[in-house]
Amino acid sequence: MASIDAVLQKIDDNQPAALQRLFALLEIPSISTDAAYAPQCARAAAWLAAELTGLGFEASVRETAGRPMVVGRAKASHRDAPHVLFYGHYDVQPVDPLSLWNTDPFKPEIQDGRRIVGRGASDDKGQLMTFVEACRAFRETGGLPCDVTVLFEGEEETGSPSLPDFIAANRDELRADLALVCDTGMWDAETPSITTMLRGLVLEEIVVRAADRDLHSGAYGGAAVNPIHVVSRIVADLHDADGRVTLPGFYDGVDELPAAVAEQWRALPFDEGDFLRGVGLSVPAGERGRSVLEKIWARPTCDVNGITGGYAGVGSKTVLPAVASAKVSFRLVGRQDPAKVAAAFRAFVRARLPADCAVEFIPHGASPALQLPFSSEALTRARRALHAEWGREPVMGGSGGSIPIVGTFKQDLKMDSLMIGFALDDDRVHSPNEKYEVTSFHKGARSWARVLDALAK
Amino acid sequence: MASIDAVLQKIDDNQPAALQRLFALLEIPSISTDAAYAPQCARAAAWLAAELTGLGFEASVRETAGRPMVVGRAKASHRDAPHVLFYGHYDVQPVDPLSLWNTDPFKPEIQDGRRIVGRGASDDKGQLMTFVEACRAFRETGGLPCDVTVLFEGEEETGSPSLPDFIAANRDELRADLALVCDTGMWDAETPSITTMLRGLVLEEIVVRAADRDLHSGAYGGAAVNPIHVVSRIVADLHDADGRVTLPGFYDGVDELPAAVAEQWRALPFDEGDFLRGVGLSVPAGERGRSVLEKIWARPTCDVNGITGGYAGVGSKTVLPAVASAKVSFRLVGRQDPAKVAAAFRAFVRARLPADCAVEFIPHGASPALQLPFSSEALTRARRALHAEWGREPVMGGSGGSIPIVGTFKQDLKMDSLMIGFALDDDRVHSPNEKYEVTSFHKGARSWARVLDALAK
Structure with missing residues (x-):
């Protein structure tokens, strides 16, 4: 040789x-x-x-x-x-x-x-x-x-x-x-x-159904459950005021970075402001107390990638829709278990489902970090x-x-x-x-x- | 004569x-x-x-x-x-x-x-x-x-x-x-x-914009603000746990029914269960402690008639969208002032807008009860x-x-x-x-x- x-x-x-x-x-x-x-x-x-x-x-x-x-x-x-x-x-x-x-x-x-x-x-x-x-x-x-x-x-x-x-x-x-x-x-x-x-990825779509048809919001508004409100409440509940994901057990298997790696990342010539300004933003969102590099490389997240419900055209329509949906993704790190995260999410959704609402879960894939x-x-x-x-x-x-x-x-x-x-x-x-x-x-x-x-x- | x-x-x-x-x-x-x-x-x-x-x-x-x-x-x-x-x-x-x-x-x-x-x-x-x-x-x-x-x-x-x-x-x-x-x-x-x-009607659409383009949720998720989360939080906050609308001053000008009218409505042969079952529901939603007839005739409401953001097609897309929107309607009663309700809503939205987010308000009409x-x-x-x-x-x-x-x-x-x-x-x-x-x-x-x-x- x-x-x-x-x-x-x-x-x-x-x-x-x-x-x-x-x-x-x-x-x-x-x-x-x-x-x-x-x-x-x-x-x-x-x-x-x-x-x-x-x-x-x-x-x-x-x-x-x-x-x-x-x-x-x-x-x-x-x-x-x-x-x-x-x-x-x-x-x-x-x-x-x-x-x-x-x-x-x-x-x-x-x-x-x-x-x-x-x-x-x-x-x-x-x-x-x-x-x-x-x-x-x-x-x-x-x-x-x-x-x-x-x-x-x-x-x-x-x-x-x-x-x-x-x-x-x-x-x-x-x-x-x-x-x-x-x-x-x-x-x-x-x-x-x-x-x-x-990062790993868990993709879950939820479809929440209430009445068996779209209703007139004048005739039923105030007495019939609105699935857009239900889905919005679920989405809003997924994060706390510190930007952490609220699913029980979500952070199981998430480790802190080794000190040497954390130190290396801190020393990198990475300007968070420049990174965000590149896409028209200025202030890091998400988990309080974490650097942007940590957030995008080493921390788990939850983002809703799509939400739909009711009328989406121009102008207004006084409809109280029968169905609303959200496509939710979780980015995983460390030893987080995709199956446990998906199960925790489904339990979380079911716990927030009012009377007369049914939810369908559509999985779109799950992979570990x-x-x-x-x-x-x-x-x-x-x-x-x-x-x-x-x-x-x-x-x-x-x-x-x-x-x-x-x-x-x-x-x-x-x-x-x-x-x-x-x-x-x-x-x-x-x-x-x-x-x-x-x-x-x-x-x-x-x-x-x-x-x-x-x-x- | x-x-x-x-x-x-x-x-x-x-x-x-x-x-x-x-x-x-x-x-x-x-x-x-x-x-x-x-x-x-x-x-x-x-x-x-x-x-x-x-x-x-x-x-x-x-x-x-x-x-x-x-x-x-x-x-x-x-x-x-x-x-x-x-x-x-x-x-x-x-x-x-x-x-x-x-x-x-x-x-x-x-x-x-x-x-x-x-x-x-x-x-x-x-x-x-x-x-x-x-x-x-x-x-x-x-x-x-x-x-x-x-x-x-x-x-x-x-x-x-x-x-x-x-x-x-x-x-x-x-x-x-x-x-x-x-x-x-x-x-x-x-x-x-x-x-x-x-009932009167105030129709307001909000369009919340964050980044200047759709982002990859892997590359930016956790660090970039997600307008779907912002709109969902706003929608979730619009009602309290008792089903009341939380806009400050919303109930100004809302009177209780005269006793005789309330008594007449109570005595009407109206089966709330039948009314709801007709559209596939069974439990009255909305304001706690009000009858269905009160809710749909004599109480003000807020319903989101449409919500959009991100990917709406089949399957999944790991997008962190630049924009999300909601079409919100308020049904008014009594002496509620449509202009004041619209203004209170706009202030409510602005108060919940995180850094880097801008909101556009599109009015679609306002009329008093x-x-x-x-x-x-x-x-x-x-x-x-x-x-x-x-x-x-x-x-x-x-x-x-x-x-x-x-x-x-x-x-x-x-x-x-x-x-x-x-x-x-x-x-x-x-x-x-x-x-x-x-x-x-x-x-x-x-x-x-x-x-x-x-x-x-």
Whole structure:
């Protein structure tokens, strides 16, 4: 096995050719949502399988009911190496409105010597190729330090409909010691980040029915129960004056941050005012006494995502409606149990249901929070590796939203995921003129080389 | 002036011919909402003007931007008689679905010797002809006991768009001591009713805005204010645990019922359970300690008629919306001031608006409650007259909804209205197979004769 310095030097030497390879992938319009581009998705999958085969992987394109998967497997140069599963996706978002692009989205180019511009440059072709280039450098300098399985999918932008079944059907092939997921971003252009926590999600819709028809509010108002009032009361009761969620037992399994992480977050150059001003707000809402980063990364929440009842048109209508509804979501952290949260919510609603009202519960999904333990050895090694590459301690960040593949890996393959990515907030993913920094691409590959090296030691 | 007995005898004698006259009017398909029937509305107006002229009225058809009005005026047989304005409408609802009619809606017939079946039989041609026939009987026995102005409109079923301007332009001609409105019903087939109170209405829409765009509830949930929560809190706060409206000063001007009226209502054969079961409910909601009749006739209320915010489609969407809204209505009674209620509501909303939220108020109308004073001499005389005809004390009822013409008379012509009608709950107004009881038509005319006689004494 070559020294890491030799591998990094190889990555530097390969950089011009690596960009050419990335461009070849970016030129394939592998838009997954539009069936007209299915052949292009197949082309991208075949291109990746060929790349991996060229690197000594045992690689194949695997058909699904939708867009194909690519699976590749390569052994480390020595026995008893750890086994990692790397995940990325080759499909991209549509490009419309095309008129807002300054260049052809599928004719990638480097602008100002520093930005790779094109659809998929950042999300996720550029990111997944950082890992491929790291593997290449190892192969060209003596061999991989880890057993590596690669899984590239082609339906991430359409909700990964084929993925759960594919993973369930290929558990033995895909199971590894650790998953590496490259679909996240850096803290800023100079500071790497490891996403260590993803909030879970419980989605519950309630439909409250009262009278068997809409009533005239003149004829019945004051004597007939109004389901809009019932739903509003339930929503209002879900938070106390301190912004805490009032469901009994809701905070069971919610831990305080380790002191070191809390300290790191406090020290981050994060301006709460700037964050909020970006969307037209100025004052943090929510749980009293918590920072904004805590609130969006490490604290559970409840938000009503939709409410309906009665007349929604222009003007007024003196109706006392028969039905009102709300779509409620809970973001979970730590060890909160989605089933217990859903049950507590349903009990909470039933306890507030007046006579003559019936409630229907419509579940729209439940998943637990995911947490890479702060004490995990893999995390410690990855932190050290990224620090060596970037000269800065990586941010142990959270993500308020969910990354479904990470949950699937955890639940179905019993694997933790190390989420490292090199995208920047201004990469315009999903938007016209998507770009990826040349630095992200280059130092991303170097970062993966260091991480693989660190995991193997 | 002839004795009332002679007038009543004349009405009885005229009954076969009166039915023929009513049938002639019912045969005219004066549907106001469909422009194709505008000539039929003109025909009905001309027919009524001719009828009135035949009775010695100075009557004319008066064009408007929509369907014409009919105005007729006749003097009492003696000087210094009171002056009444009678209001009715000759336009009718459409008849579809025609397939559900058992007879041609414009070929009226008498079924089982007791029901006049046809479109407009009850609403409002049959009702307005009770008054015309009463006038005829007076004319044929010596003369009217009151100065009478008649106003028939042809747009009641389409919201009376031309009426306010017409009244404003003809104030001097239309102003009288008292308005008589025949567009309401009886308590039951044996018990007459005088509607003495109509609830007022304040309609206010609130639109609460927070962030300048919809946010991802994962990325911002917990730190960004959710306008659905804000609107729900406002709605929840509008009532206390006893079902009372919490706006400061809301109950200013709300009087308790006079003891005699309260006693009459308590004694009415009204089954609250039946009333609620009719719409799928079983337990009265609203203000604690009030009967259902009080609640819908004599108590002010607040109902949200519509609420919107966020995602309303199928399934779920993890959106933290930028905007939420509610359409709120207040039913007013007694001397509640609509402007003060609206102002109190706006202050109430503003006081509950968190930082970063803005509210827009959209008023959709405000009108005060209307109350014919229980102590009014006209009411006392009308009660006595109806009691003499029906052998029962008339119910001093209320109406939870509004009758706009009564408000117009009050505000624009400074006239109280005596609302007396002979429709029954099962008359199927606006529905197929509309009917009017022969008894309603016959004793209705006799009732008006007695009322006019009583008012003149």
